[in-house]
Amino acid sequence: MLATEFLVRGAVEFGEPGVFMMFEENAAELTANVRSLGFDLDQLVQQKKIVLDHVHIERSEIEETGEYDLEGLFIRLGHAIDSIGAKRVVLDTVEALFAGLPNHAILRAELRRLFRWLKNRGMTAIITGEKGEGNAITRYGLEEYVADCVITLDHRVHEQISTRRLRVLKYRGSAHGTNEYPFLIGERGFSVLPITSLRLDHAAPAERLSTGIARLDEMLGGQGVFRGSSVLVSGAPGTGKSSIGATFADAACRRGERALLFAYEESSAQIVRNMRSIGLDLEPWVKKGLLQIHASRPALQGLEQHLVGLHDTVQAFRPAVVVVDPISNLTTERSDAEVKPTLMRLIDFLKQQQITTLFTSLTTGGSTASAAEDSQVGVSSLMDTWLLLRNVEFNGERNRTLYVLKARGTAHSNQVREFVLNDAGIALVDVYLGADRVFTGSARVAQAAHERSAAELRREDHERKLRQLASKRKAIEAQIAALNAEGEAEEAEVKFAIAQETLREKTTQQNSADMGQLRGGATTANKATKGKR
Amino acid sequence: MSTITQTYELRLYVAGQTAKSLVALANLQRICETHLAGQYRIEVIDLLKTPQLAAGDQILALPTLVRRLPEPIKKIIGDLSNEERVLVGLDVQPVNG
Numbered sequence: 001m002l003a004t005e006f007l008v009r010g011a012v013e014f015g016e017p018g019v020f021m022m023f024e025e026n027a028a029e030l031t032a033n034v035r036s037l038g039f040d041l042d043q044l045v046q047q048k049k050i051v052l053d054h055v056h057i058e059r060s061e062i063e064e065t066g067e068y069d070l071e072g073l074f075i076r077l078g079h080a081i082d083s084i085g086a087k088r089v090v091l092d093t094v095e096a097l098f099a100g101l102p103n104h105a106i107l108r109a110e111l112r113r114l115f116r117w118l119k120n121r122g123m124t125a126i127i128t129g130e131k132g133e134g135n136a137i138t139r140y141g142l143e144e145y146v147a148d149c150v151i152t153l154d155h156r157v158h159e160q161i162s163t164r165r166l167r168v169l170k171y172r173g174s175a176h177g178t179n180e181y182p183f184l185i186g187e188r189g190f191s192v193l194p195i196t197s198l199r200l201d202h203a204a205p206a207e208r209l210s211t212g213i214a215r216l217d218e219m220l221g222g223q224g225v226f227r228g229s230s231v232l233v234s235g236a237p238g239t240g241k242s243s244i245g246a247t248f249a250d251a252a253c254r255r256g257e258r259a260l261l262f263a264y265e266e267s268s269a270q271i272v273r274n275m276r277s278i279g280l281d282l283e284p285w286v287k288k289g290l291l292q293i294h295a296s297r298p299a300l301q302g303l304e305q306h307l308v309g310l311h312d313t314v315q316a317f318r319p320a321v322v323v324v325d326p327i328s329n330l331t332t333e334r335s336d337a338e339v340k341p342t343l344m345r346l347i348d349f350l351k352q353q354q355i356t357t358l359f360t361s362l363t364t365g366g367s368t369a370s371a372a373e374d375s376q377v378g379v380s381s382l383m384d385t386w387l388l389l390r391n392v393e394f395n396g397e398r399n400r401t402l403y404v405l406k407a408r409g410t411a412h413s414n415q416v417r418e419f420v421l422n423d424a425g426i427a428l429v430d431v432y433l434g435a436d437r438v439f440t441g442s443a444r445v446a447q448a449a450h451e452r453s454a455a456e457l458r459r460e461d462h463e464r465k466l467r468q469l470a471s472k473r474k475a476i477e478a479q480i481a482a483l484n485a486e487g488e489a490e491e492a493e494v495k496f497a498i499a500q501e502t503l504r505e506k507t508t509q510q511n512s513a514d515m516g517q518l519r520g521g522a523t524t525a526n527k528a529t530k531g532k533r
Numbered sequence: 534m535s536t537i538t539q540t541y542e543l544r545l546y547v548a549g550q551t552a553k554s555l556v557a558l559a560n561l562q563r564i565c566e567t568h569l570a571g572q573y574r575i576e577v578i579d580l581l582k583t584p585q586l587a588a589g590d591q592i593l594a595l596p597t598l599v600r601r602l603p604e605p606i607k608k609i610i611g612d613l614s615n616e617e618r619v620l621v622g623l624d625v626q627p628v629n630g
Contacts, residue, residue: 071594072595
């Protein structure tokens, strides 16, 4: 398969025609088999880009007598190569030669000669062989002397899920990776995924994306998450993870970006229907081609296969936003050691494409915060932003709360918010903080009512006080008036007394003056006149 | 055993005039003369001249002797130095003597 792809890609993409010499399948079978990968060999053959040559060896038809060589094979190959000017050659599988021809000594010598000959002709050749017993790399030990590069493929089943792996054993004159790499044969052919990208060198744009929930954006420093970052939403069952995911995708579509939703729990129709219940209509986006929903059971394929599926879809669709709901389903049957590198690869891949990702993850029950956090430690370190959804059970009801556990590079809120799902979508509501606990749900509403009535009472109280004050002021004013009146009365009295006194004095002076006149003193009379003035 | 009137149509594939192909041709002619006198026809195909014919009879090794008739097709590879094996391969009863 690798060989076929090598040849086809060579022919189609690099303009290097190839010869495929097969010893096991015949041309028609091969053509049919690879058509499932999207290769049209017939057409390539007609375009003279590929020559298919089926070499049939039937043991029963062959008798050996004396010396012989494989010149015939050389000639056939040479002819095929010349007919299209081939640059690439595939021999699949040389083991068949060993099965067909009994004299292995000759075969070995001839094959060595063949490879040398191919090399001299400047051919890039892929020779496939079966893995030998035990530690032998190939059954007949060919790799030791013929190949510049040896790649082994194998197939392992672990926990009922098989993974194909590839390893470069040797590659002369190159620094090759020595690890085993999982690979897949997918709809687009063969794909190998490097275990991890060697360097963490993806760009980090400062652009922010809205999560579709205004209050959540606010909690994340006011503008949402960074483009190209990864967000983990974890929570217990029914905490609204999928809804956040769908809202996120919806927000992307509203911005006119493409969103890709991988669902491992619900079918796409079900998602569309269910999201309508919270006022999200995803259908127009799907119809417009902005949203793609891929729903499948996680157990359908191995982790690698999922990963490649993701890769392929992402490459084909080029979304701005990817939602995986939930990753925990991918992890159910695999060990953490396997899941983490896979996710790492996925995240690295998506980051390199500048795709913002939202993963949801189901935490196993655990109503305490620490349990929920613990279960995700494995993957959380890969995430840039981590939202935790929690059910708070209090007062006979469960309410959803949300808080931001971490958000790299963002000033994020440390507040717990209540998370309300209704037919208008998702809303985050401030929780009421009591003396030592937060209030959510009806308790919050009750608390709000309570506070409202308290406020009402206070307001009435104020009004009453104001009224009291007014009447008091009136009383005081009245008192002031009374006092004023009293003052006036006293003033009048005093004036009256003064007037009386003055009058009396005048009268007395008059009397004394009269007395003086009467007694005949002029001076005294002048004095008295003066005093009057 | 002289009731066999079947004609043997033999085709010998070689690549150029190599030592092996000459030996093979010589051996073949000798064996045929000895055991199949008058009942055979030999066609020598030089694949260096006509490489496209190699695919037709599924030729890998050279020299190869192909018994095209009678059916089924039989192939004998090598320089035909082992007369006994050649006869077995061709399914020919050896002529005693």
